[in-house]
Each structure stands twice: as structure tokens, then as C-alpha cells.
Amino acid sequence: MATKEERHFTTVRLALDKPCTKLLQEVLRQHVPEKDIYKLLNDPVKKRKIMPFVRKLKQESTLYPQTGSFSGTYADFDLSLLYVLIRNLTGIPDHNTGWGNDPDITDNSTAANIERIRLLRNKYAHGSTSQLSDKEFKKEWKNIIACIQEIEKTFPGKNTTFYDDAQEIFDAAMNQENFGETLTKCKEDIAHTSTRVESLHGELKNTQDVIYERLDGHDRLLQKKKKESQETEFENYIFCQWQEEDDFFISTKAAKEIENIFTNNDDSVIVTGHSGSGKSAIIQHIALQYRERGWLVKPVFSSQELHDAFRSERFTSKEYIFVFNDPIGKESYDEMLYNEWRRYTETINLVITKSKLLLTCRKSIISDPRAAQFLQQKIKTGDINERKLVVFDINDNHCKLSTEDKRSIFKKHLPKAQLSEEDFDKIYRVDMYFPLLCSWCRVKSGSREEILKVFEEPVQFLKMDLEGLKIKEREKYCALRKSENFSLKV
Structure with a gap:
């Protein structure tokens, strides 16, 4: 059974995920009609401006489908993506400290309240705790309601839809004693305000971050198997x-x-x-x-x-x-x-x-x-x-194999080779075909003398290998022989 503190945490998360997200969808809609969003998304200057944020959120496929332009609805956007689009596409003026920063406590501008909602969402989506005391819960409740009311004042008419939705969630949480009853009541109370409400599963776990990580890992595994x-x-x-x-x-x-x-x-x-x-x-x-x-x-x-x-x-x-x-x-x-x-x-x-x-x-x-x-x-x-x-x-002077590279490659292929430092010095002077020669020596498992001969006379080694092709694989030999760039005189 979930504790009261855990239910407080769940209530705040639910208010941020539902009415606050829908509120930001409406903010974007007021400034950029859904039918016109594709024009701004495909504007080269604006696209260049938002793409770093979109890639970080892994939302490229949402805004830029593989075929055609974006033709969805704002209901497809989560709070993080909405914040990026509002900040960069609507022309809403910065708050006193600028987008991306904690707003001044006295600043009640639209930008400041949008910023506060973003910061609250990040706090409760990525925080290390899953509990809230009564005092903390009342403080966050007051902050969320204040942000919603200030933003709703900028809409035409006297619209309180989003305030009402949030208030219903908070009222349901305060009036219910049993977490299971609270969850059921919340789902019933907000059903008429959202067609996208999904069923909420089970009791809130004390270690939500661990669960999210496991779910992500499961999704990646399914994707890999697919x-x-x-x-x-x-x-x-x-x-x-x-x-x-x-x-x-x-x-x-x-x-x-x-x-x-x-x-x-x-x-x-x-x-x-x-x-x-x-x-x-x-x-x-x-x-x-x-x-x-x-x-x-x-x-x-x-x-x-x-x-x-x-x-x-x-x-x-x-x-x-x-x-x-x-x-x-x-x-x-x-x-x-x-x-x-x-x-x-x-x-x-x-x-x-x-x-x-x-x-x-x-x-x-x-x-x-x-x-x-x-x-x-x-x-x-x-x-x-x-x-x-x-x-x-890979063969230019900047990136060609260094002595250390050659040492690592050789040791990887021939870890048990019994060679002196003088032998190694001779081997590491070779530049042409070095990885190929190491691989060949590993397969052949030659003696010290054979290994040194391969690296000291790589052209002669390749010539002998080519003669083997001439006998065993005639077609490959002919292909090599016709190459005008092949440097060996066979």
C-alpha cells in the first residue's frame, strides 16, 4: 500500500503530465495554428535553431517524418518538445533572466510561468525521491495552480479549463485516503477532459527511476530482436x-x-x-x-x-x-x-x-x-x-599507423611471438600492408624466422601468395594480374 507521501508525489506528477502539458499545447496553438506549423518547421533558419534540442530529445521522427512534412496534431507533443517549440517558434518574449534559466520570483510573464512548469516537470521526472511531505505538496500545488492561472489569463475569453482539470486532480488526491481508490477516482474525474488518458498501473513503487531504466532496457531489447x-x-x-x-x-x-x-x-x-x-x-x-x-x-x-x-x-x-x-x-x-x-x-x-x-x-x-x-x-x-x-x-601522414598502433596490432594477432626488441624494431618499420601481414602470420602461425621474413620482404611474400593463387584460384590470379595499379612484377 502506498504511503501518503508517495500519493502526494504521484499527484504532482499527474498534474504536470496532463493539464500542464495540454496547457502548453494550447499556448503553442494560440501563437502558431496547427495547419501552419509545418512552414516554421521547414524554415531553414528556424530548423537550424531547434534541431540540436530536437535531437537531444530524440524527437526528430515526430517533427520530420521520413516521407512528407509534419501532419500530426499538437496532442502528439510532450511537455519537453512543447517547451522547445514555444521558446523558438512563437515569438513569446524572454522572461527577465532569459529562456533556460530560473525566472525571477517576481516575474509573472508567460515565459516565466512556462519556464517554471518545465523546471517542475524536470524535477519530478528525474528526481531521486518519490515522496513529498504535506508542506512540500501544498507548496508545489500552489506553484502549479499559479502558473496555470497566469497563463490562462493570456487566452481569449475567461477560459479556466486547465485550472479546473488540475484542481480536480488535487481535490481527488486530498479527499481520498486509500491510494487505490485515489487512482480510480482520478481516472474517473479526468476522463471527460482527455481522450489520451491511459490507464494507470498498480501502486507507485518506491524506486521509480529503477523501473523506468528497466523498462527502457526492455524496449531496447525488443527493438534489437525485431x-x-x-x-x-x-x-x-x-x-x-x-x-x-x-x-x-x-x-x-x-x-x-x-x-x-x-x-x-x-x-x-x-x-x-x-x-x-x-x-x-x-x-x-x-x-x-x-x-x-x-x-x-x-x-x-x-x-x-x-x-x-x-x-x-x-x-x-x-x-x-x-x-x-x-x-x-x-x-x-x-x-x-x-x-x-x-x-x-x-x-x-x-x-x-x-x-x-x-x-x-x-x-x-x-x-x-x-x-x-x-x-x-x-x-x-x-x-x-x-x-x-x-x-x-587512413594512410595520410596525420592518421597513418604509429609505432604504438603497430605494436598493439601485432600483439593482438601474435601475443605469444618470441621476438627480441631488435626484431620488433625491424617489424615496426614496415608501413605497407601491416595489418594484412599481421593477420597472415596469425593464420599461418609461423616461426620467428618466417615472421621476420614476411615483414622484411612483404613484396616477396605477396608475390609468393599470388603464385599460390595462380595455381589454386586461376580467376582471382587473372584479376590481380590485369590490375594496372598492382605494383608487383609477377
């Missing part, structure tokens, strides 16, 4: 392969910067670099992290497959990442693949705008004069509000 159910058996097989390779992944300076661009700037990324430098490992690592958070990750192997996946009915969420290695050629520039990429340019631009894209491309291919228009349409510009495709070269 996304995993959309993955094909083939995709699951690919993810298993990625995970096996990711067990040996080391987050280098380049990897951290790419992840920062992809996560914080909300941009898509194409990772370029030399063969064997770890491009695919980086984007696979990032994709696996997002998949763990519940994002839907889609590996694609052609521009047409990317187009078909994006246009399919399955593509319904912004939490969608496409992973695409070597879109215009693996070993060398491929004109057919390049033309296919250009054919689906419009779709690729939409992918970058509406979801996320992780690409890799060898530096020699992206630098090929024939690929000059490969990325012209969506390279990162100065517009901070538009998603773009950022090109990141």
Missing part, C-alpha cells in the same frame, strides 16, 4: 565472419576519428587507403557496434543491390546502415561498376540523407582520373545541417 528478425541467414553468416575478425581489431587513431565523424557529425564515410591497410576492418567494427545498439545493418555488394534494398518495403527506419566495400572496383578501376554507381546516384544521395552509409575504396582507384565524378554529388561541404559523405584517407 531488427535481428529482419536479417537474412546470409547476413547473419556475414556478421559472424565480421565478429571473428573484429576479435582482433585495434582502435587506431584513424579508426577513432572515423567513428567520431560517423557518430557525432551524423555523416556517412568512405574510407580510402592502400591495400591491406585495414579499411574494411574499421567499417565492419563500426557497423557491428551500431548493430549491437539495435540498428539494422545491411551489407551490400553492388550499387543495384543498394538501390533495391533502399527502395524495398523493409526500409522504414532512420536507424539503418548500409555497408559497401569497393563499389567501383576491388583490385582496379572497373568501368562497369563505375557506370552502375553513376546510374543510381539519386538513390545513393537519398541513402546518405535518410540513413547512413559506410564505404571503402582503394586509394589508387579513387584517385584514378576515370573516377573523377565518383563522389562529386555528396562530398562534405560547409553546410552543417545536411548529411554528407566524408572521404577519409
Whole structure:
């Protein structure tokens, strides 16, 4: 059975969640009719102003649906979102200390009372206690009622609807002794004022914050399972392969910067670099992290497959990442693949705008004069509000592997290698193919002499590996042999 102090807390929360929220909906409606809100939401200046707040509240899908403009009602908005829109779109003057700050005690302006409602809501939504003494309850009751009355005075006529709704909640709480009876009576008393009242469940728990956290975790788990159910058996097989390779992944300076661009700037990324430098490992690592958070990750192997996946009915969420290695050629520039990429340019631009894209491309291919228009349409510009495709070269002087990076990568792949410091010094001088060479040595589990030979003569090692392909996998050998950028003289 809930205590009197717990019932006081519940009553204040209910008043803030219901009549106060509806009051702010009406404030917004008085200044911006619902039929006109889409104009302000799509105004570039105003959109840029509100987007940081909207993203923080995770309300982008409410205001900016994937297709078309906002066409809902203000009843869809919670108190936090209403505060952001009122503050930035209505033109209501600041209170004495400015929006976002505690208002002056003598300030009874509309802005000041809206600010007080916001602060009360945050206090009781995120506080560490779930109880209120009689004295605290009466004080908060008085504050809420005063805010509602002052705001209602600004409406046309003598409207007291929101005051009446709040007063009913407080009266019901004061007149009921049993919490179960209070909850039932509150639901009956406010039923006629709201079509959105949902049933209230059970007794108030002493540890509400813990319950909310568990519910959030449950929701995330359901979301993750739902996304995993959309993955094909083939995709699951690919993810298993990625995970096996990711067990040996080391987050280098380049990897951290790419992840920062992809996560914080909300941009898509194409990772370029030399063969064997770890491009695919980086984007696979990032994709696996997002998949763990519940994002839907889609590996694609052609521009047409990317187009078909994006246009399919399955593509319904912004939490969608496409992973695409070597879109215009693996070993060398491929004109057919390049033309296919250009054919689906419009779709690729939409992918970058509406979801996320992780690409890799060898530096020699992206630098090929024939690929000059490969990325012209969506390279990162100065517009901070538009998603773009950022090109990141992991082999430039700023981000190439440091000695410490190489040490970490080598130790991860070959933790039991019996080598001297002099041996390590020789190994760490190698720049080209370093991650690839470490992986090869791990698989082959060679002796000290074999490991040193691989790193001291990487070109000779790759030549021998290519000769093996010539015998065992003729088609792959021919593809490598035709590459005009392949540097080995076989």
C-alpha cells in the first residue's frame, strides 16, 4: 500500500503530465495554428535553431517524418518538445533572466510561468525521491495552480479549463485516503477532459527511476530482436565472419576519428587507403557496434543491390546502415561498376540523407582520373545541417599507423611471438600492408624466422601468395594480374 507521501508525489506528477502539458499545447496553438506549423518547421533558419534540442530529445521522427512534412496534431507533443517549440517558434518574449534559466520570483510573464512548469516537470521526472511531505505538496500545488492561472489569463475569453482539470486532480488526491481508490477516482474525474488518458498501473513503487531504466532496457531489447528478425541467414553468416575478425581489431587513431565523424557529425564515410591497410576492418567494427545498439545493418555488394534494398518495403527506419566495400572496383578501376554507381546516384544521395552509409575504396582507384565524378554529388561541404559523405584517407601522414598502433596490432594477432626488441624494431618499420601481414602470420602461425621474413620482404611474400593463387584460384590470379595499379612484377 502506498504511503501518503508517495500519493502526494504521484499527484504532482499527474498534474504536470496532463493539464500542464495540454496547457502548453494550447499556448503553442494560440501563437502558431496547427495547419501552419509545418512552414516554421521547414524554415531553414528556424530548423537550424531547434534541431540540436530536437535531437537531444530524440524527437526528430515526430517533427520530420521520413516521407512528407509534419501532419500530426499538437496532442502528439510532450511537455519537453512543447517547451522547445514555444521558446523558438512563437515569438513569446524572454522572461527577465532569459529562456533556460530560473525566472525571477517576481516575474509573472508567460515565459516565466512556462519556464517554471518545465523546471517542475524536470524535477519530478528525474528526481531521486518519490515522496513529498504535506508542506512540500501544498507548496508545489500552489506553484502549479499559479502558473496555470497566469497563463490562462493570456487566452481569449475567461477560459479556466486547465485550472479546473488540475484542481480536480488535487481535490481527488486530498479527499481520498486509500491510494487505490485515489487512482480510480482520478481516472474517473479526468476522463471527460482527455481522450489520451491511459490507464494507470498498480501502486507507485518506491524506486521509480529503477523501473523506468528497466523498462527502457526492455524496449531496447525488443527493438534489437525485431531488427535481428529482419536479417537474412546470409547476413547473419556475414556478421559472424565480421565478429571473428573484429576479435582482433585495434582502435587506431584513424579508426577513432572515423567513428567520431560517423557518430557525432551524423555523416556517412568512405574510407580510402592502400591495400591491406585495414579499411574494411574499421567499417565492419563500426557497423557491428551500431548493430549491437539495435540498428539494422545491411551489407551490400553492388550499387543495384543498394538501390533495391533502399527502395524495398523493409526500409522504414532512420536507424539503418548500409555497408559497401569497393563499389567501383576491388583490385582496379572497373568501368562497369563505375557506370552502375553513376546510374543510381539519386538513390545513393537519398541513402546518405535518410540513413547512413559506410564505404571503402582503394586509394589508387579513387584517385584514378576515370573516377573523377565518383563522389562529386555528396562530398562534405560547409553546410552543417545536411548529411554528407566524408572521404577519409587512413594512410595520410596525420592518421597513418604509429609505432604504438603497430605494436598493439601485432600483439593482438601474435601475443605469444618470441621476438627480441631488435626484431620488433625491424617489424615496426614496415608501413605497407601491416595489418594484412599481421593477420597472415596469425593464420599461418609461423616461426620467428618466417615472421621476420614476411615483414622484411612483404613484396616477396605477396608475390609468393599470388603464385599460390595462380595455381589454386586461376580467376582471382587473372584479376590481380590485369590490375594496372598492382605494383608487383609477377
